[in-house]
Amino acid sequence: MDFKDSPEEAAFRAEARAFLAANARPKGDGAPLAVRSDPATLEAAKAWQRKKAEAGFACITWPKELGGRGGTPIQQVIYAQEEEQFETPPNVFAIGLGMCVPTVMAFADTATKQRFVAPAVRGDEIWCQLFSEPAAGSDVAGLRTRAVRDGDDWVVNGQKVWTSGAHFSDFGILLTRTNPDVPKHKGLTMFWVDMKAPGVEARPIHQMSGDREFNEVYFTDVRIPDSQRLGEVGAGWQVALVTLMNERLAVGTGYGPTPEELMALARALDLGGRPAMADQAFREKLADWYVAAQGLKFTKFRTLTALSRGQTPGPEASIGKIVSANQMQEMSAMALDLADQYGILNDPAEAPFGGLFHRNFMFAPGLRIAGGTDEILRNIIAERVLGLPGDVRVDKDIAFKDLPTGR
Amino acid sequence: MDFDFSDDQKFMKEQARKFLKEQCDSRVARGVLNDPARGYDADLWRRIAGMGWLGIPIAEQHGGLGLGQIALCAIAEEMGRACAPVPFASTVYFFTQAVLLAGSSEQQAALLPAVAAGDLIGAWAVAEGAGVAAPGSALGCRVEGGRLSGVKVPVTDGAIADRLIVLAQEGGQAGLYLVDARGGGVRAETLASLDPTRNVARVTFDGAPAERLGDAGDGWALAQAVLDRAAVLLAFEQVGGTDACLEMAKDYALNRYAFGRVIGGNQAIKHKLADMYVKGELARSNAYFGAWALEEGGAELPLAAAAARIAGSEAYWFAAKENIQTHGGMGFTWEADCHLHYRRSEQLRLVAGAPRLWKERLISQLEQRNAA
Numbered sequence: 001m002d003f004k005d006s007p008e009e010a011a012f013r014a015e016a017r018a019f020l021a022a023n024a025r026p027k028g029d030g031a032p033l034a035v036r037s038d039p040a041t042l043e044a045a046k047a048w049q050r051k052k053a054e055a056g057f058a059c060i061t062w063p064k065e066l067g068g069r070g071g072t073p074i075q076q077v078i079y080a081q082e083e084e085q086f087e088t089p090p091n092v093f094a095i096g097l098g099m100c101v102p103t104v105m106a107f108a109d110t111a112t113k114q115r116f117v118a119p120a121v122r123g124d125e126i127w128c129q130l131f132s133e134p135a136a137g138s139d140v141a142g143l144r145t146r147a148v149r150d151g152d153d154w155v156v157n158g159q160k161v162w163t164s165g166a167h168f169s170d171f172g173i174l175l176t177r178t179n180p181d182v183p184k185h186k187g188l189t190m191f192w193v194d195m196k197a198p199g200v201e202a203r204p205i206h207q208m209s210g211d212r213e214f215n216e217v218y219f220t221d222v223r224i225p226d227s228q229r230l231g232e233v234g235a236g237w238q239v240a241l242v243t244l245m246n247e248r249l250a251v252g253t254g255y256g257p258t259p260e261e262l263m264a265l266a267r268a269l270d271l272g273g274r275p276a277m278a279d280q281a282f283r284e285k286l287a288d289w290y291v292a293a294q295g296l297k298f299t300k301f302r303t304l305t306a307l308s309r310g311q312t313p314g315p316e317a318s319i320g321k322i323v324s325a326n327q328m329q330e331m332s333a334m335a336l337d338l339a340d341q342y343g344i345l346n347d348p349a350e351a352p353f354g355g356l357f358h359r360n361f362m363f364a365p366g367l368r369i370a371g372g373t374d375e376i377l378r379n380i381i382a383e384r385v386l387g388l389p390g391d392v393r394v395d396k397d398i399a400f401k402d403l404p405t406g407r
Numbered sequence: 408m409d410f411d412f413s414d415d416q417k418f419m420k421e422q423a424r425k426f427l428k429e430q431c432d433s434r435v436a437r438g439v440l441n442d443p444a445r446g447y448d449a450d451l452w453r454r455i456a457g458m459g460w461l462g463i464p465i466a467e468q469h470g471g472l473g474l475g476q477i478a479l480c481a482i483a484e485e486m487g488r489a490c491a492p493v494p495f496a497s498t499v500y501f502f503t504q505a506v507l508l509a510g511s512s513e514q515q516a517a518l519l520p521a522v523a524a525g526d527l528i529g530a531w532a533v534a535e536g537a538g539v540a541a542p543g544s545a546l547g548c549r550v551e552g553g554r555l556s557g558v559k560v561p562v563t564d565g566a567i568a569d570r571l572i573v574l575a576q577e578g579g580q581a582g583l584y585l586v587d588a589r590g591g592g593v594r595a596e597t598l599a600s601l602d603p604t605r606n607v608a609r610v611t612f613d614g615a616p617a618e619r620l621g622d623a624g625d626g627w628a629l630a631q632a633v634l635d636r637a638a639v640l641l642a643f644e645q646v647g648g649t650d651a652c653l654e655m656a657k658d659y660a661l662n663r664y665a666f667g668r669v670i671g672g673n674q675a676i677k678h679k680l681a682d683m684y685v686k687g688e689l690a691r692s693n694a695y696f697g698a699w700a701l702e703e704g705g706a707e708l709p710l711a712a713a714a715a716r717i718a719g720s721e722a723y724w725f726a727a728k729e730n731i732q733t734h735g736g737m738g739f740t741w742e743a744d745c746h747l748h749y750r751r752s753e754q755l756r757l758v759a760g761a762p763r764l765w766k767e768r769l770i771s772q773l774e775q776r777n778a779a
């Protein structure tokens with residue numbers, strides 16, 4: 001065990017730092033966070049991704065011939081640590097590069113990989129994840145979007161929902177039902193799909209935060225060639241599990257206000273004649289949050305160490321999002337509390353950090369749901385990590401079409 | 408001991424719930440949310456005035472119903488349940504209470520009939536920026552020769568108010584002052600807030616004519632006394648809001664299917680809803696005690712008000728966020744009503760000062776009582 005850089009790691013860190021210093025602004029100069037999907041932001045995000053890819057800092061662990069660096073997981077961590085200290089455009093590639101493209105890499109043929117991976121790494125093409133449906137979120141295997149074989153094609157009809165970034169994505173990975181007569185996990189098949197194909201329509205959904213970053217996506221008689229299938233017919237669930245395993249690695253830490261931002265706020269606020277920073281109750285909370293954030297960070301290091309030793313990270317990586325999403329909600333709520341009555345103002349001209357805490361406050365509820373809810377993640381920890389018995393399942397051995405459903 | 412609303416009060420509460428269900432479904436709050444420049448729903452406000460609710464704590468001689476504070480608490484609970492986008496709290500819990508508490512008989516006679524008739528929206532202008540001023544500290548708002556200058560921010564309902572009560576300093580002494588918001592020397596500017604269904608403004612005074620309410624030098628003490636009263640009434644709104652969230656969550660949990668059964672069949676959801684209920688009932692009981700203390704007007708009030716405020720803030724916050732969680736992705740949409748309560752719970756939590764201050768105040772009260 002060694003938390004210090006080896007000489008090679010130190011050299012890599014210096015290289016990363018030099019790249020960032022030459023190409024990005026240091027954090028904390030108060031620039032307002034941009035809304036993610038406006039065209040200018042999207043262009044800035046793409047330009048930044050291309051720069052990173054060209055310098056060998058995008059998808060560091062992926063093979064060189066696919067646009068990566070052929071580097072190590074530790075290098076990935078080092079780069080992320082360095083990048084964190086800079087103001088960079090919002091990462092619109094996280095779902096694509098974190099979940100979708102790894103799935104393509106695991107299941108597609110060589111030609112497909114050569115066509116798609118490098119442009120995704122360079123940020124030229126964006127991918128989205130088309131899993132959730134109106135009646136299938138936590139229970140994603142209960143999805144209804146139908147794919148029916150027709151010659152060399154499949155014909156897809158149905159609706160996806162909550163698809164982040166579908167409106168600006170070029171491609172997606174799409175989980176469909178190909179056989180409703182078998183139990184639900186057995187009748188699924190995965191495809192990749194061109195989001196510009198005839199019959200695909202993305203309609204942005206207005207979120208409670210005011211943004212419109214996720215979508216309803218309708219599929220009407222969309223023809224997908226069988227060559228776009230990922231994995232075997234009926235093996236879509238196994239393919240989806242690979243996506244979801246990558247999700248656990250992709251999401252986890254790094255959300256929301258940092259303890260440092262909260263401290264900066266607390267130093268500036270007066271609470272009845274003394275700075276909020278002197279308040280004992282606040283200091284205790286802050287200590288708890290800092291310790292939890294460190295715990296997550298080092299847990300991630302352990303996961304990556306396992307990865308670099310060729311071991312598969314297990315479902316223990318699920319703790320990341322439970323902790324960080326709830327912490328984002330608590331910390332932003334605390335920031336509002338500290339400002340007292342004034343805390344209700346989210347006017348960018350009035351609110352501290354241009355309204356950063358308020359945006360976190362309004363986005364945190366979504367983060368507690370996206371990519372597996374708090375409750376589902378706890379079930380995963382209890383059942384798959386601790387080995388506690390699963391719920392009595394009423395839906396395991398019945399044909400999908402005979403399952404009870406609600407509204 | 409009789410720890411419940413009377414039959415008359417219950418009847419009135421039922422009527423209020425029915426009225427608000429019909430007149431104030433979530434489309435009404437959304438109308439203001441989507442167009443914050445409106446500030447409030449003027450039609451609903453007129454209809455509420457027509458019901459006489461603005462005059463509940465006001466004596467009949469001043470055009471009110473003279474039904475007392477406990478009846479007002481019953482209505483407050485229903486206003487909170489409905490997330491009503493009207494300046495009821497500012498006008499009735501703050502402005503009217505301050506006039507009842509500190510106004511001369513002339514001031515009461517001049518102001519209260521207009522409030523009861525729905526012709527006067529009142530607002531409470533104490534805060535001067537982020538954080539909390541220590542009681543007794545110097546104020547930016549000053550009165551000289553009957554004219555007030557300075558800035559108050561945030562002022563809830565400040566841009567739609569007719570009259571303001573302002574905490575200001577005159578010759579080194581703090582006092583409460585009445586200012587005509589429609590008169591000269593007052594400029595109000597609406598600011599963006601988390602809950603646009605309650606207007607928030609920055610109000611700038613530039614030599615505005617000001618009339619003192621209560622004695623010179625009593626400003627901070629009066630402000631705290633008004634806050635104690637408002638805290639109890641706001642706690643009832645929080646109790647109503649908590650109830651509304653629990654009802655929404657329960658309804659969704661009974662109808663949404665995952666894994667072949669309703670999500671409410673999972674213990675994770677059952678326990679979540681049970682926790683909402685427990686917090687809601689603790690808040691309700693503390694609010695009832697607050698209502699009694701408010702009506703009695705005795706020495707119990709500060710402690711009872713603090714307890715009601717702390718429990719109400721905690722219950723509503725928990726219920727609002729976990730109601731979203733129970734709704735999954737749907738709960739995170741603009742279209743679902745969950746966020747109306749998430750926003751309102753934060754508004755109610757902050758509007759009379761964040762709970763952390765009330766906790767300090769509560770413990771100080773306990774210390775004093777134990778020392779005595």
Ligand SMILES: Cc1cc2nc3c(=O)[nH]c(=O)nc-3n(C[C@H](O)[C@H](O)[C@H](O)COP(=O)(O)OP(=O)(O)OC[C@H]3O[C@@H](n4cnc5c(N)ncnc54)[C@H](O)[C@@H]3O)c2cc1C
Binds near residue numbers: 675
């Ligand atoms: C901001 C955001 C972005 C998203 N992006 C994407 C995306 O890009 N692609 C995509 O495919 N999906 C995406 N989603 C969808 C997300 O994965 C689902 O919303 C989530 O899995 C929950 O599903 P649901 O919304 O159907 O809620 P439900 O599954 O209906 O859940 C409702 C409630 O019931 C609880 N519950 C359900 N089952 C159980 C159980 N067995 N035990 C205990 N509690 C249970 C849940 O925890 C929740 O509280 C996104 C969601 C959000 C909020």
